[in-house]
Amino acid sequence: MTGFASIFTGINFIVTIHKMRAPGMTWNRLPLFVWGLYATSIVQVLATPVIGITMVLLILEQTLQIGIFDPALGGDPVLFQHFFWFYSHPAVYIMILPAFGILSELIATFSRSRIFGYRAIALSSVAIAMLGFLVWGHHMFVSGQSVISSIIFSLITYLIGIPSGIKIFNWVATLYKGSIWLQTPMLYALSFLFLFSIGGFTGIMVGVLSVDVHLHDTYYVVSHFHYVMMGGSVIALLGGMHYWWPKITGKMYNETLGKIAAGLVFIGFNLTFFPQLVLGAKGMPRRYANYLERYADLHQLSTVGSWVLGAGLFLILGYALWSLAYGEEAPQNPWGAATLEWTNVAAIPSHHNFTRTPLVTRGPYDFHLADEVFGGGDGEIGGDGKLDGKGEVQVPDAVPSAPAEETA
Amino acid sequence: MADDGHPHVLHKPTLFKVFGALIVLTIITVAVAYLPLGPLAMPVAIAVASTKASLVVLFFMALKDDNPVNGLTFTIGTIMVSVFIAFTLFDTAFRGDLGNVSSQTIEEIEKEQEEAQEQQIDPENLRVAPADYPDQQGATSETGSEN
Amino acid sequence: MATDTDPAPAPATTDVEHDYHPEHLQHHFVSSEQQFDSAKLGMWLFLITEVLLFSGMFVAYAVYRQWHPETFAAASQTLDPVFGTVNTLVLLTSSLTVALSIHYIQHDEVKKCVYNLLATVGLAAVFMGIKYVEYMSKFEHGVFPGGFFDPHGAHYEFLAQVPYASQFFSIYFVMTGIHGLHVLIGMGVIAWVAYYAWKGAFSSEYYTHIELAGLYWHLVDIVWIFLFPMLYLI
Numbered sequence: 001m002t003g004f005a006s007i008f009t010g011i012n013f014i015v016t017i018h019k020m021r022a023p024g025m026t027w028n029r030l031p032l033f034v035w036g037l038y039a040t041s042i043v044q045v046l047a048t049p050v051i052g053i054t055m056v057l058l059i060l061e062q063t064l065q066i067g068i069f070d071p072a073l074g075g076d077p078v079l080f081q082h083f084f085w086f087y088s089h090p091a092v093y094i095m096i097l098p099a100f101g102i103l104s105e106l107i108a109t110f111s112r113s114r115i116f117g118y119r120a121i122a123l124s125s126v127a128i129a130m131l132g133f134l135v136w137g138h139h140m141f142v143s144g145q146s147v148i149s150s151i152i153f154s155l156i157t158y159l160i161g162i163p164s165g166i167k168i169f170n171w172v173a174t175l176y177k178g179s180i181w182l183q184t185p186m187l188y189a190l191s192f193l194f195l196f197s198i199g200g201f202t203g204i205m206v207g208v209l210s211v212d213v214h215l216h217d218t219y220y221v222v223s224h225f226h227y228v229m230m231g232g233s234v235i236a237l238l239g240g241m242h243y244w245w246p247k248i249t250g251k252m253y254n255e256t257l258g259k260i261a262a263g264l265v266f267i268g269f270n271l272t273f274f275p276q277l278v279l280g281a282k283g284m285p286r287r288y289a290n291y292l293e294r295y296a297d298l299h300q301l302s303t304v305g306s307w308v309l310g311a312g313l314f315l316i317l318g319y320a321l322w323s324l325a326y327g328e329e330a331p332q333n334p335w336g337a338a339t340l341e342w343t344n345v346a347a348i349p350s351h352h353n354f355t356r357t358p359l360v361t362r363g364p365y366d367f368h369l370a371d372e373v374f375g376g377g378d379g380e381i382g383g384d385g386k387l388d389g390k391g392e393v394q395v396p397d398a399v400p401s402a403p404a405e406e407t408a
Numbered sequence: 409m410a411d412d413g414h415p416h417v418l419h420k421p422t423l424f425k426v427f428g429a430l431i432v433l434t435i436i437t438v439a440v441a442y443l444p445l446g447p448l449a450m451p452v453a454i455a456v457a458s459t460k461a462s463l464v465v466l467f468f469m470a471l472k473d474d475n476p477v478n479g480l481t482f483t484i485g486t487i488m489v490s491v492f493i494a495f496t497l498f499d500t501a502f503r504g505d506l507g508n509v510s511s512q513t514i515e516e517i518e519k520e521q522e523e524a525q526e527q528q529i530d531p532e533n534l535r536v537a538p539a540d541y542p543d544q545q546g547a548t549s550e551t552g553s554e555n
Numbered sequence: 556m557a558t559d560t561d562p563a564p565a566p567a568t569t570d571v572e573h574d575y576h577p578e579h580l581q582h583h584f585v586s587s588e589q590q591f592d593s594a595k596l597g598m599w600l601f602l603i604t605e606v607l608l609f610s611g612m613f614v615a616y617a618v619y620r621q622w623h624p625e626t627f628a629a630a631s632q633t634l635d636p637v638f639g640t641v642n643t644l645v646l647l648t649s650s651l652t653v654a655l656s657i658h659y660i661q662h663d664e665v666k667k668c669v670y671n672l673l674a675t676v677g678l679a680a681v682f683m684g685i686k687y688v689e690y691m692s693k694f695e696h697g698v699f700p701g702g703f704f705d706p707h708g709a710h711y712e713f714l715a716q717v718p719y720a721s722q723f724f725s726i727y728f729v730m731t732g733i734h735g736l737h738v739l740i741g742m743g744v745i746a747w748v749a750y751y752a753w754k755g756a757f758s759s760e761y762y763t764h765i766e767l768a769g770l771y772w773h774l775v776d777i778v779w780i781f782l783f784p785m786l787y788l789i
Binding site for chain 2: 599602607614621640650653776788
Binding site for chain 1: 477499
């Protein structure tokens with residue numbers, strides 16, 4: 001069946017996180033990216049089977065005409081919507097929760113300060129995963145479902161705003177008085193904070209029952225969705241891709257081009273989707289190939305924005321491919337990050353990632369401890385955050401590893 | 409018995425006791441089905457079934473003495489099932505509650521519409537657009553636009 | 556990796572485990588207990604996906620029963636509670652035998668364990684046999700799921716007059732059908748486990764496969780515990 005891959009990935013992650021943490025890796029020392037994946041896995045395990053049974057019923061509906069969903073056979077199409085959204089609403093959290101995790105890593109590393117409210121961020125991911133199961137009906141306000149369930153779903157939808165807000169505030173608090181280092185990944189992280197906040201606020205708007213009746217199926221919803229999914233997930237994904245690019249490929253990308261591309265993506269994105277918010281509020285419905293004269297200006301603006309956005313994305317593709325072929329060799333820890341994949345793994349990870357299982361004695365964002373233990377005292381990774389990007393990072397004696405061969 | 413020491417070991421007499429309880433509960437669930445309980449029939453049947461299921465989970469599947477995380481997993485799963493059922497019923501049980509949506513099924517509405525179609529209607533009443541009034545062209549176009 | 560002199564995968568803290576390395580222990584686990592616990596947590600997670608898979612059908616049942624209670628009352632009359640009760644007892648007994656098989660393997664009584672596993676498979680076959688008889692008696696009278704619903708014959712004719720009766724039988728056949736599929740899969744898995752147990756693959760040290768097959772089988776039993784009163788009795 002369709003969802004098996006997704007389910008087993010989820011099971012694998014949860015079991016690994018529960019049972020196979022390295023010695024000393026307590027729950028409070030897990031990198032927040034892992035917490036994000038943990039919450040994602042919970043959603044995958046709980047939601048995917050329902051789309052599985054929905055598919056089975058749909059197939060039986062087509063072949064045997066069992067009449068559960070098809071009104072011509074005495075079924076109820078709104079029931080299908082319940083089945084569909086019980087999976088598909090949590091599914092959007094499958095997309096955004098890893099992005100939250102990536103963002104926590106980026107914000108902490110590039111402001112070189114310990115993440116503010118570690119537990120709050122970690123647990124709010126799990127809270128979002130759980131609450132995400134209670135709000136599917138907010139996609140169905142105009143489907144003909146009962147008013148009482150619309151009211152309940154609308155109410156619970158507001159609650160989702162709480163853990164999301166907790167995250168945003170904690171990230172901003174982490175930035176406060178940090179030594180912010182504006183490398184490309186950080187630019188994406190800051191874009192995320194801005195774009196996801198817009199996405200979140202418009203989400204509250206369409207969660208309001210009376211407002212949604214008007215905005216349903218307009219460009220407002222399209223724009224909200226893109227602010228969350230593109231401005232949230234994709235931007236965080238791009239940030240994460242740049243952040244881990246040296247670890248994944250062993251090559252550095254071109255920092256200048258990276259910054260230009262990040263700027264293009266940010267500008268292009270807003271140019272594309274902000275006009276759509278206005279269009280939607282003015283009544284432009286979605287899923288139409290044509291539009292009235294009075295919407296023309298904003299539509300054209302949006303189109304131009306999409307070109308800018310596209311240019312930015314193609315630029316990324318270009319320099320990413322270029323760096324694969326001609327890029328500079330990456331050092332072991334170009335960002336001075338404190339998580340294990342940077343401190344205890346060679347520049348190009350070996351087959352088993354860790355040459356020996358590390359003993360974890362500190363948190364993922366204890367930069368001062370990481371600096372002390374991993375020899376940042378030579379001024380390379382000082383508190384000033386001015387890494388030159390090529391600083392050679394020492395590894396502890398307990399972990400004989402690769403950087404030696406780089407100089408060789 | 410060598411049960412002590414390893415927490416997961418199943419205790420044979422307990423298994424048989426639980427099995428006996430399950431058989432008794434099965435007889436009870438069949439028996440109560442023949443009592444005229446009216447609307448209570450369903451809750452009673454579900455309560456008995458839940459008791460049986462709990463016995464199986466706690467003793468046969470040994471969740472009672474197992475690692476708590478397994479119990480938590482199972483609990484979250486069952487909570488999600490009840491959420492799914494309850495929230496869907498919030499809709500389907502109260503369709504049309506505030507009068508803005510019809511409680512009729514689509515089938516019934518279609519039937520009504522078909523019946524309406526079959527009724528003979530005076531063609532005089534079907535004229536809505538100006539073009540429907542060829543006899544009054546030009547002079548009284550506002551008659552049509554009213555509709 | 557030229558400087559790599561110590562390829563030992565286990566950290567220094569677990570040197571005690573290191574000397575004793577049973578062959579069933581896969582290299583990425585530190586101890587047998589960790590491996591067993593991991594497998595078991597994974598199985599419980601899989602079980603809740605199964606529960607949620609069935610939950611979709613329970614939702615459909617709840618919705619249609621709430622909409623058409625008289626139809627469900629009338630249509631469930633045509634299901635024979637004797638078959639249902641016998642099948643419930645058969646499945647409960649098979650749950651007991653599978654639990655016993657785990658009890659015996661924990662005490663290294665391999666033979667008794669295998670006999671109990673085989674008894675489970677046998678009882679499952681009885682269950683499926685009774686299910687087959689039930690299905691056939693329905694199909695004979697044109698009681699098919701959904702669009703092919705065309706009841707005839709003495710006890711079934713009145714169903715043609717009952718509105719939404721075909722919905723009841725759609726739900727009945729889908730629920731029991733998917734449950735039956737799980738029984739068949741369970742039979743295969745338990746037979747396979749029994750074969751390996753017979754060959755001496757398991758002992759009180761290592762019986763993960765039997766434990767997991769048992770958990771799966773109990774879940775199949777639990778689903779039937781709910782299906783039985785809902786479909787046959789009320």
